[in-house]
Amino acid sequence: MxxxxxxxxxxxxxxxxxxxxxxxxxxxxxxxxxxxxxxxxxxxxxxxxxxxxxxxxxxxxxxxxxxxxxxxxxxxxxxxxxxxxxxxxxxxxxxxxxxxxxxxxxxxxxxxxxxxxxxxxxxxxxxxxxxxxxxxxxxxxxxxxxxxxxxxxxxxxxxxxxxxxxxxxxxxxxxxxxxxxxxxxxxxxxxxxxxxxxxxxxxxxxxxxxxxxxxxxxxxxxxxxxxxxxxxxFNFESTGFSLVITDTRGDHTNLNDEYAVLPKEMKEVAAHLGCSVLRETTLKKIMDIAPSIRKKVGDRAILRAIHFECENDRVADQVAALENNDFAKFLQLVVDSGHSSYMYNQNIYVPDNIQEQAVSLGLAYSELVLKDAGAWRVHGGGFAGTIQAFVPENLLEKYTATLNHLFGADACHPLFIxxxxxxxxxx
Missing domain, CATH: 3.30.230.10 (Ribosomal Protein S5; domain 2)
Known part of the structure; x- marks a missing residue:
C-alpha cells in the first residue's frame, strides 16, 4: 500500500x-x-x-x-x-x-x-x-x-x-x-x-x-x-488502578559508583558463604554468619543481602497473588518491596548528599495520598530518577496533582500495562 x-x-x-x-x-x-x-x-x-x-x-x-x-x-x-x-x-x-x-x-x-x-x-x-x-x-x-x-x-x-x-x-x-x-x-x-x-x-x-x-x-x-x-x-485494566511513574527530577550524574558498589557488597556477603552470588545461599545462612562478618563487609552489605533474599521470594509471592486474582495482596507486597528498598537495600538517596532526597520525598508524598488505598515504591536503580505507584481511579487526579505540584508539571506519567x-x- x-x-x-x-x-x-x-x-x-x-x-x-x-x-x-x-x-x-x-x-x-x-x-x-x-x-x-x-x-x-x-x-x-x-x-x-x-x-x-x-x-x-x-x-x-x-x-x-x-x-x-x-x-x-x-x-x-x-x-x-x-x-x-x-x-x-x-x-x-x-x-x-x-x-x-x-x-x-x-x-x-x-x-x-x-x-x-x-x-x-x-x-x-x-x-x-x-x-x-x-x-x-x-x-x-x-x-x-x-x-x-x-x-x-x-x-x-x-x-x-x-x-x-x-x-x-x-x-x-x-x-x-x-x-x-x-x-x-x-x-x-x-x-x-x-x-x-x-x-x-x-x-x-x-x-x-x-x-x-x-x-x-x-x-x-x-x-x-x-x-x-x-x-x-492477569488483566490489570480490570482493577481500576493506574500505574503511575513519576520523574522526581533528581540529579543522575555521578551515580555509577553507587550502582556498582551495590551488587559488589551483595556478592561480598555471598563470598563469605562460599558462593558467587546471593541466589546460591539463603536468608538463614546470611543471618547465621552475620555476626562474624560485620566488620569485614560492613553492616550495609548484610542489610542489602537481607533485601535480596526477601525481595527474591517476594517476586514469587507477587506472581502467585496475581494468578490468584488477589490484587490487595499484590499491592501490599509492592509496599513491602518499597520499604525493603528504603530500609535494607538503601538505594533511595546518595549517602554523601543527604540534602537532595527527591526520591525519598516522592515516596513520602505518595504514602500520604495512597496509604491503605494503593501502593508505592522506588522504581529501577534508585538514588535518583523515578518512583512507581499503583493508584485507584478515585485518587488518580489528587495523586498526580500532588506529585506534579512537588516536582513540576508533567512529572507524572499515568500508564497501563x-x-x-x-x-x-x-x-
Missing part, C-alpha cells in the same frame, strides 16, 4: 482496534496516536519517497518487583507499558540501514561491516550494527532498510528507552526479512548482546524481555545463561 493511502486511512479512522490494544480506550489519546503515526509516515515520505512501508511499535517497560535482584541471579517481575517507540520502515534493496529519528541525529549502518566500532560506543549506530551482526551469526536474514522512528519512551524516565529501541530494530528485521519468525526472547537476547558488546554497556536481560514479550513477565535469572521467562496472566510487546501493526 502506498504512503498516501496509508495516511488517508489513518486520518479517516481514529478507531483502530490495534491502537486500543496498544494505547487504551481514551478517545483523545487514540486521536493523538493517529496524528503521531501520520506525521511519522509523512516524514518518511519526505526523506525516502513513496515506498511500500510497514508500521512497528515497541513499548517501554517498568519494573514491578525484584529491585536489584537480577545482578545476583534473582527473580524480577516486569511489564510493558503503553508509552512506546514507533517506526515506519521499508526495505531499500541495499546493504545500508538508514534511520531518521525524532530524538537523535540521522545515521547509516553499512551491513558489510559488522564488527564493533570503538568510535560508536554508546551510540544508536552501535546498537543497530550489533543487532544485525548477532542476527547474521545466528543464521537469520538481514538487509538494508529505511526507517523513521518517533520516540515516545522518554529518555531518563526509567522506562528503558534503549531496550525499547533495540527490540524495535529486532522486530523490523524479523518482519522485513524473516517473515516475523524470530522469537521475541531471541530478539531480547540479541538486544542485550548488542548493548553489551557493541554499545559498551553491561546490562541484564530484564528490560529487553519486558519490551519484546509484552504484558507482565516474571524472569528467573538463576541460570544466568538461560533465564526462565514466564508470562503472568500493555499486553503486546514489539509488534508490526496490520492496517
Amino acid at each position: 502506498s504512503n498516501s493511502k496509508y495516511i488517508d486511512s489513518l486520518i479517516n479512522k481514529d478507531d483502530i482496534t490495534q491502537f486500543r490494544e496498544l494505547y487504551g480506550q481514551n478517545s483523545e489519546l487514540l486521536h493523538q496516536q493517529t496524528i503521531r503515526y501520520t506525521r511519522t509516515l509523512s516524514r518518511f515520505k519526505e526523506i525516502f519517497g513513496e515506498k511500500e512501508v510497514s508500521f512497528f511499535s515497541s513499548p517501554g517497560r517498568t519494573e514491578i518487583g525484584g529491585n536489584h535482584t537480577d545482578h545476583n541471579h534473582g527473580r524480577v517481575l516486569a511489564s510493558a507499558v503503553n508509552l512506546d517507540n514507533i517506526a515506519v520502515a521499508a526495505k531499500n534493496n541495499s546493504n545500508i540501514i538508514r534511520i531518521e529519528s525524532s530524538d537523535y541525529p540521522s545515521f547509516e549502518v553499512d551491513l558489510n561491516h559488522l564488527i564493533p566500532q570503538e568510535n560508536e560506543f554508546l551510540t544508536s549506530n552501535a546498537l543497530v550494527r550489533g543487532i544485525n551482526a548477532r542476527l547474521k551469526e545466528l543464521g537469520y536474514t538481514i538487509g538494508g532498510f529505511d526507517a523513521v522512528i518517533n520516540g515516545g519512551v522518554p529518555k531518563g524516565s526509567g522506562l528503558s528507552s534503549s531496550a525499547s529501541f533495540e527490540v524495535l530494530i529486532g522486530a523490523i528485521v524479523s518482519h522485513l526479512f524473516n517473515e516475523g519468525n524470530i522469537d521475541p526472547i531471541v530478539i531480547a537476547r540479541i538486544g542485550q548482546y548488542a548493548e553489551n558488546v557493541f554499545f559498551g554497556k553491561p546490562c541484564g536481560l530484564m528490560d529487553q524481555v519486558a519490551c519484546s514479550v509484552g504484558g507482565l513477565v516474571m524472569i528467573d535469572f538463576e541460570d544466568i545463561t538461560n533465564p526462565v521467562v514466564k508470562k503472568v496472566d 500493555r499486553q503486546k510487546g514489539a509488534v508490526k501493526l496490520d492496517f
Whole structure:
C-alpha cells in the first residue's frame, strides 16, 4: 500500500482496534496516536519517497518487583507499558540501514561491516550494527532498510528507552526479512548482546524481555545463561488502578559508583558463604554468619543481602497473588518491596548528599495520598530518577496533582500495562 493511502486511512479512522490494544480506550489519546503515526509516515515520505512501508511499535517497560535482584541471579517481575517507540520502515534493496529519528541525529549502518566500532560506543549506530551482526551469526536474514522512528519512551524516565529501541530494530528485521519468525526472547537476547558488546554497556536481560514479550513477565535469572521467562496472566485494566511513574527530577550524574558498589557488597556477603552470588545461599545462612562478618563487609552489605533474599521470594509471592486474582495482596507486597528498598537495600538517596532526597520525598508524598488505598515504591536503580505507584481511579487526579505540584508539571506519567510487546501493526 502506498504512503498516501496509508495516511488517508489513518486520518479517516481514529478507531483502530490495534491502537486500543496498544494505547487504551481514551478517545483523545487514540486521536493523538493517529496524528503521531501520520506525521511519522509523512516524514518518511519526505526523506525516502513513496515506498511500500510497514508500521512497528515497541513499548517501554517498568519494573514491578525484584529491585536489584537480577545482578545476583534473582527473580524480577516486569511489564510493558503503553508509552512506546514507533517506526515506519521499508526495505531499500541495499546493504545500508538508514534511520531518521525524532530524538537523535540521522545515521547509516553499512551491513558489510559488522564488527564493533570503538568510535560508536554508546551510540544508536552501535546498537543497530550489533543487532544485525548477532542476527547474521545466528543464521537469520538481514538487509538494508529505511526507517523513521518517533520516540515516545522518554529518555531518563526509567522506562528503558534503549531496550525499547533495540527490540524495535529486532522486530523490523524479523518482519522485513524473516517473515516475523524470530522469537521475541531471541530478539531480547540479541538486544542485550548488542548493548553489551557493541554499545559498551553491561546490562541484564530484564528490560529487553519486558519490551519484546509484552504484558507482565516474571524472569528467573538463576541460570544466568538461560533465564526462565514466564508470562503472568492477569488483566490489570480490570482493577481500576493506574500505574503511575513519576520523574522526581533528581540529579543522575555521578551515580555509577553507587550502582556498582551495590551488587559488589551483595556478592561480598555471598563470598563469605562460599558462593558467587546471593541466589546460591539463603536468608538463614546470611543471618547465621552475620555476626562474624560485620566488620569485614560492613553492616550495609548484610542489610542489602537481607533485601535480596526477601525481595527474591517476594517476586514469587507477587506472581502467585496475581494468578490468584488477589490484587490487595499484590499491592501490599509492592509496599513491602518499597520499604525493603528504603530500609535494607538503601538505594533511595546518595549517602554523601543527604540534602537532595527527591526520591525519598516522592515516596513520602505518595504514602500520604495512597496509604491503605494503593501502593508505592522506588522504581529501577534508585538514588535518583523515578518512583512507581499503583493508584485507584478515585485518587488518580489528587495523586498526580500532588506529585506534579512537588516536582513540576508533567512529572507524572499515568500508564497501563500493555499486553503486546514489539509488534508490526496490520492496517
